Amino acid sequence: MSLSAEIFIDKAYIDGRWRDAERRFSVSNPATGETLASVPDLTADDARDAVAAAEAAWPAWRRQTAKQRAALLRAWFDAIMAHQESLARLMTLEQGKPLAESRGEVAYGASFVEFYAEEAKRMAGETLPSHGADKRILVFREPIGVVAAITPWNFPLAMITRKCAPALAAGCPVVIKPAEATPLTALALARLAEEVGFPAGVLNVVTASRPAEIGEVLTTDPRVRKVSFTGSTRVGKKLLAQCAGTVKKASMELGGNAPFIVFDDADLDAAVEGAVASKYRNSGQTCVCTNRLLVQSGVYDAFIEKLAARVAQLKVGNGLDDGVVQGPLINPAAVDKVQSHIADALEKGGRLVCGGEPHALGGTFFQPTVIADVTEAMHVAREETFGPLAPVFRFDSDEQAIAMANATEFGLAAYFYARDYRRIWHVMEGLEYGMVAVNEGILSTELAPFGGVKESGLGREGSHHGLDEFTELKYVCVGGL
Numbered sequence: 001m002s003l004s005a006e007i008f009i010d011k012a013y014i015d016g017r018w019r020d021a022e023r024r025f026s027v028s029n030p031a032t033g034e035t036l037a038s039v040p041d042l043t044a045d046d047a048r049d050a051v052a053a054a055e056a057a058w059p060a061w062r063r064q065t066a067k068q069r070a071a072l073l074r075a076w077f078d079a080i081m082a083h084q085e086s087l088a089r090l091m092t093l094e095q096g097k098p099l100a101e102s103r104g105e106v107a108y109g110a111s112f113v114e115f116y117a118e119e120a121k122r123m124a125g126e127t128l129p130s131h132g133a134d135k136r137i138l139v140f141r142e143p144i145g146v147v148a149a150i151t152p153w154n155f156p157l158a159m160i161t162r163k164c165a166p167a168l169a170a171g172c173p174v175v176i177k178p179a180e181a182t183p184l185t186a187l188a189l190a191r192l193a194e195e196v197g198f199p200a201g202v203l204n205v206v207t208a209s210r211p212a213e214i215g216e217v218l219t220t221d222p223r224v225r226k227v228s229f230t231g232s233t234r235v236g237k238k239l240l241a242q243c244a245g246t247v248k249k250a251s252m253e254l255g256g257n258a259p260f261i262v263f264d265d266a267d268l269d270a271a272v273e274g275a276v277a278s279k280y281r282n283s284g285q286t287c288v289c290t291n292r293l294l295v296q297s298g299v300y301d302a303f304i305e306k307l308a309a310r311v312a313q314l315k316v317g318n319g320l321d322d323g324v325v326q327g328p329l330i331n332p333a334a335v336d337k338v339q340s341h342i343a344d345a346l347e348k349g350g351r352l353v354c355g356g357e358p359h360a361l362g363g364t365f366f367q368p369t370v371i372a373d374v375t376e377a378m379h380v381a382r383e384e385t386f387g388p389l390a391p392v393f394r395f396d397s398d399e400q401a402i403a404m405a406n407a408t409e410f411g412l413a414a415y416f417y418a419r420d421y422r423r424i425w426h427v428m429e430g431l432e433y434g435m436v437a438v439n440e441g442i443l444s445t446e447l448a449p450f451g452g453v454k455e456s457g458l459g460r461e462g463s464h465h466g467l468d469e470f471t472e473l474k475y476v477c478v479g480g481l
């Protein structure tokens with residue numbers, strides 16, 4: 001079967017069957033506003049059907065050997081990569097990111113499937129020194145059970161595979177609720193999973209325009225034992241509270257407020273490249289995007305000049321067009337947030353260096369923007385912009401930079417550029433973040449534990465740590481020996 005970006009899958013996927021519904025909702029292309037397709041607008045009852053299907057599929061799925069689960073995951077990886085171009089085009093159509101970024105996301109998302117196909121065979125238990133000659137201690141690692149995955153629109157494929165691959169590898173069935181803005185990529189993934197032979201009920205996709213109704217089921221149904229969420233901290237807190245009633249294990253990948261610190265001994269050209277990569281990836285719509293640039297006084301003007309020259313080269317347009325590196329924002333509300341942050345900063349003394357306005361293309365296209373002389377009195381100091389705005393703060397001492405960087409309730413990703421090794425160790429250890437990049441602007445890989453501290457979330461995704469999120473330990477004490 002070949003997946004074509006022009007042939008959209010327009011049914012949800014529950015218990016190995018494609019499900020339609022009378023009520024449907026439309027999916028549009030953020031670059032043009034055109035309607036791409038419509039998908040079923042499922043209800044709480046449909047969500048309960050998906051949970052029931054997952055629970056029914058679980059015993060057989062967990063009885064499969066690790067090698068059998070690994071083989072299916074590997075086949076899914078191969079299918080995803082075989083359809084990289086179709087999936088990338090589909091993603092650009094429904095989310096807006098440039099085609100090159102979409103291709104990159106397909107490979108990034110597939111890398112989690114490949115990695116956990118391998119990790120499945122390493123889900124080991126252990127024996128421990130016992131507390132008596134007549135006793136033995138056994139520790140088993142077991143699949144936690146039915147997993148609910150609620151995923152965002154900004155990485156329509158990778159955020160699904162980053163959750164489902166370890167869950168499936170561990171022996172757990174999954175119910176996916178993708179973002180209402182980007183369900184088509186999720187359904188294409190389900191089609192490929194069906195194609196390679198995942199058993200009915202092991203992977204389910206519930207499409208809905210009213211997420212709260214579906215979320216209520218997924219966070220309160222006792223048959224669901226794990227909720228894995230990526231999205232806003234606001235929604236994450238709500239879901240976490242809803243999980244409390246049945247004491248569900250929860251992973252939360254939430255919002256960020258990433259500092260990007262440039263010290264006076266940094267390689268400024270490398271720092272500019274890193275800042276552009278970190279700030280403007282997906283038009284600034286990632287949770288690990290730089291949200292604040294902190295630049296030491298001695299290099300402040302030089303850095304601003306270099307950054308502005310580089311930002312001016314960024315081509316804005318439809319992600320399907322050659323050379324475009326900045327697509328549209330996901331919706332008008334995203335544009336409003338960027339504009340409110342710009343207006344507030346300029347009103348409070350910020351200096352517009354470049355951009356600052358909606359793009360001449362109209363719609364939700366926005367000019368990549370740099371504002372200098374930004375201070376902690378401005379909203380951008382505390383709020384995640386989630387758009388192509390680079391606010392540049394100034395600092396003098398290393399201690400001041402660390403304090404400014406940590407002055408937030410978030411703690412997901414932080415970046416800094418420096419060359420003195422004592423400074424690097426001092427700053428790396430002083431930053432209160434789940435992830436720190438030193439002289440790098442992009443840190444995401446399936447090989448490392450991705451996640452935040454404070455109000456940026458709970459748990460880790462990727463690396464062998466990512467498998468732990470979907471397993472429980474069972475301690476067995478064997479006595480009378």
Ligand SMILES: NC(=O)C1=CN([C@@H]2O[C@H](COP(=O)(O)OP(=O)(O)OC[C@H]3O[C@@H](n4cnc5c(N)ncnc54)[C@H](O)[C@@H]3O)[C@@H](O)[C@H]2O)C=CC1
Pocket residue numbers: 150151152153154177178179180211212213214215216230231232233235236238239253254255256286287384385386
């Ligand atoms: N940490 C991360 O990776 C991400 C963070 N964000 C943050 O979220 C903000 C808004 O982006 P959105 O995609 O709108 O995030 P969101 O948090 O509103 O939505 C994320 C997912 O949660 C679902 N959802 C929303 N309300 C829900 C509810 N009451 N019950 C169950 N599910 C619910 C949505 O349908 C979507 O699937 C961004 O401005 C950014 O701050 C967004 C995407 C990724």
Ligand SMILES: O=C(O)[C@H](O)CS(=O)(=O)O
Pocket residue numbers: 152154155158159230253285286287288444450
């Ligand atoms: O949700 C996001 O923004 C992603 O987690 C960022 S990344 O992992 O693709 O870098």
